Amino acid sequence: QPFKKPWRGIQHQNWFPWTPTRRRRTTLNVLPKKIDFLEVEEKWQRRWEEEAIHRYDWGDDSRPVFSVDTPPPYPSGDFHMGNVLNWTYFDIRARYKRMRGYNVLFPQGWDCHGLPTEVAVEKAKKMRKSDVPPDVFRRMCEEWIEQYIAKMKTAVQRLGCSIDWTTEYRTMEPQYMRKVQLSFLKLYEKDMIYKGEHPINWCPRCETAIADAEVEHDHKQGRIYTIPFQAPGGELLIATTRPVYLPACVALGVHPEDKRYNKLIGEKATVPVFGQTVPIIANDEVDPTFGTGAMMICTYGDKADVVAVARFNLPVVNLIDGKGVLLPVAGKYAGMRIQDGQKAIVEDMRGAGLIREEKTLDQEVGLCWRCGTPIEVVNAKQWFMRTISLTDKVVETAKRITWYPDWMRQRLIDWATGLDWDWVLSRQRVFATPVPAWYCKNCGKIRLAKPEELPVDPRVTVIHDECECGSTEFVPDTDVMDTWFDSSLTCAIHAGWPDRQDWRRQFPASVHPSGQDIIRTWAYYLMVRHLALFDETPYDSVLINGMVLGADGRKMSKSLGNFVSTPEVFSKYGCDAPRQWAAAGGSTGTDIPFRWEDVEYGWRFMRKLWNACRFTSMRLEDYDPAADAEPRLLDRWIASKLQATIVKATDAMEACDFMNAAEAARNFIWHTFCDDYLEAAKTRLYGDGDGKTAAQHTLYATVATMLKLMAPITPHITEAIWRTMSDPETSINVSP
Structure with missing residues (x-):
């Protein structure tokens, strides 16, 4: 059949852009011969932020929501190749769903509290935290952590993550602590939090539970x-x-x-x-x-x-x-x-x-x-959250939700069923969310903060109240909460709890990304916390990434001497090349070795893609999309190959199988399209008549589609080509 309507075979799940509305005369720009990948990446990262294409539309209830429970990292300042792997996984998933028409909520926070910050500040200031009031030491910690947040944020942006930066938060901010303390009060009301004497794990060096x-x-x-x-x-x-x-x-x-x-x-x-x-x-x-x-x-x-x-x-x-x-x-x-x-x-x-x-x-x-x-193991009076009583519900929920890969589910089940006692919430530190409680000086009765008093630090706030016994004097609870109590509320907080009326539209999170090493902490604590607070699962699916291994096969680490810094990789190859390494380096959830040759291959693939698209743009300068021409056998062959690739890549993306999605797209582009089709079609492209027109139709449709296949993985180069050859006003990242 002549080109009077799109080829059905290339429309699998809306990846193919060739529609009758685009059947108009088009002037296509020719791609430049030379490309600086670093400049291209910087340009489009700025442009995306200016155009706000990654913003979540809180007022749009017409599109389905896809929400990412982005784990807020501890900002150590070092963005290593393990982080590149993690964030690439998050970002591929978010970009893919955005291209499929979802209203994507991809937030970003920073998990600030914790002992490492306290130790670093004490060392830098040559002092002990007990030398100054708690609020003074807390301000020192906040100032210290901010410099590392800035470094890590720059690295995340450099990777090209499609995060909605208007959602950025810090767990040390008053409004975040208010939400954490409010959840504490609500769990106490439900008898899910209690104070009791019980054997606990104790670190003598850190002097905390x-x-x-x-x-x-x-x-x-x-x-x-x-x-x-x-x-x-x-x-x-x-x-x-x-x-x-x-x-x-x-x-x-x-x-x-x-x-x-x-x-x-x-x-x-x-x-x-x-x-x-x-x-x-x-x-x-x-x-x-x-x-x-x-x-x-x-x-x-x-x-x-x-x-x-x-x-x-x-x-x-x-x-x-x-x-x-x-x-x-x-x-x-x-x-x-x-x-x-x-x-x-x-x-x-x-x-x-x-x-x-x-x-x-x-x-x-x-x-x-x-x-x-x-x-x-010592006997001590601490705050606890009842988690053992939730074990059966955790197991039931873990079995019901989707896991990528599926076999990681058992790790959470094994952890939950192997616990011996409830979650010890309290810590004996300074830089963390304070326990919102005082005690009557006369009778010892607990006086919890009221919701309207939050956020509050009892160590520096004097309350004016009267106990049932008649006393008006109260002593503060000087304990703070486990930092996991901060970060185990993210699914609800990302959704807008407790301030937005429509927070359940974003809840549960569509996906909770997690490293295999923190299933027992992040994935588990999120689940028990939300089950206790809302009686609902916090996430519909869990996406697991493995560890990054050095050249010696061991976990990449500075102490082992097998560490590769991200600035070294980015400055040499940009970020689209290492993103390909992350996507194609191994099966989801498995440990992935870092090899320079894999990044080099990604860089060479981008050169191949650019050159092929440049050749295409030169052959499409006189292209008329409205012209009819009957596709030749070669054109139908590439269409069938593209259809098979679309099916394979789409199915892989749906299953978070980024390795097979990347390999399907790259193999088609490099070998089937560049090595086979382009070489065979050159004679027609240099000629005239229907044969040339049919080849041009095929080129235009195939290039546009294969760019979309690669866009979630290599967003910068595909955007640069798309905006030049296809649509200068619309980003490929939001194109169906």
Whole structure:
């Protein structure tokens, strides 16, 4: 058939731009011979911001909404190749949906609070945070973090992310903290937040509680010591890695079916060195094959102790203070740091002949995620959020939502079902969202802030109120909240909660992007927080990216010497080339190696694309879209190949399979179009008549379509070509 209507075969899901409304005489500009990719990128980034094409239209209720729950990063100042991978994933998804006609909400925030900032400020100012009032130290932290936000924002913009910068926020801003504190009050009203005394993970170096999700685990070689307890009938040998906990030993446990020890159940034993007597109890959790088969129960050597103490209602002996220093219960070892006390006790037991056996042991050690210090389990009064009661709902929700890739779902389920206690919310720091509470000085009753008083910092705000007991004096709660309590509300806050009436139009988030290493934190905390607050899932889907590996196959890191800086990459190749590396480097959710040759290939592909489109623009100078011509067999062949590519690329994009989407488009452009079709069609393009017209129709339609296929991945070069050859007034980024 002649060109009187579009080819149906090239219209799959509206990618193809050839419509009857465009059938008019067109003057096409010829692309210049030379191109500076860096200049092109800077030009279009400025132009996009001026034209506001990435802005979310809050007043448009005619189009479907696609909202991205952009994780607000901690602004360390270093935008590394892992960030390039993450943000490229976010941006490809946002750009693709925008081209499909969605009203895309792609916000950006900065997760400012946290211990690293406090430590950096103390080091820079050569002071301790306790040297100045909390509000003064907080201002110092805010000033410090702003400089790193500026650096990271520049890098995100340099990558060409289609973010709506009018949505930018900082978690340290008063209005953001107001929303976090308001959610605290609402969860307290629902009995989902409480204050209680409970064993918690504690970092002696940071001097603060940390949640289970903040504990890193590492395998280290330690020592295990077999030591004698005096029991009826002789010695009862116990194998332990931590003799330092002998002063806090409150029981010995044996398996009730262990014939070696079950006759001792109900008797008492004497603790070596410290002399207290403790009961010998039946505990079916004891592994008869580990060590000697008998277990020392202390408060608290590990989580097994926590379970045993609660199960058997055993007493709690506090062994260390907040700095990890041994308390008076440790006798002559009091005042020592726990690691020094361990060495001293072991040395004294050796001297007294109380170590029957000593050998090395490979063991898993819990470490603070910030400083790497071994964590301790201590009993403390803290604020908690009830999360264990939500486990079944978390599992049910995780199974219902979509995961890219699907198998990452199990990581969240395994984490949720493996937790032992509720989320410890409170922290003993300064630079974080304050707990909005005071206590009556007379009776100790909690006085929570009222919604109209938010945001509030009880450490610097004096309230004028009267308690039920008649007292008018209140003391502040000096704790702050876990930084994850800030960032686990983003789905609702991005949507406009609590200030916009229509916030549910943007909620749940269409996609929550996350690294595989933070599923247990960001993805999990978002889910439990929103389930508790709104009884709804916060996101419809989760998009997972993996780690970036260095040339040596290990995770890219400055400390390992395999680090590649983004300025080095951007200055040499621009950003569209590394964006191709990120998209095509591996399957979604898997670790991706960084190879310079992959970026080089992306750069060479752009040269190929530019040259092919320049040749096309030269052959279309006399092009008349209204002219009819019957397509030749070659034209129909390229149309069928393009149709197959559109189907493959679109299906891949829908599944967040960016690797196959990129490869389908690049292979078609480089090999099928450039190597095969252009070479074969040149004779007609240099000639006259219907053959030339048919080839021109084919060229114009094919180039326009293949530019759209690449636009989410390489937005700058495709925009430059599109605005020159197709439509100078309309961005390819919003073209259907």
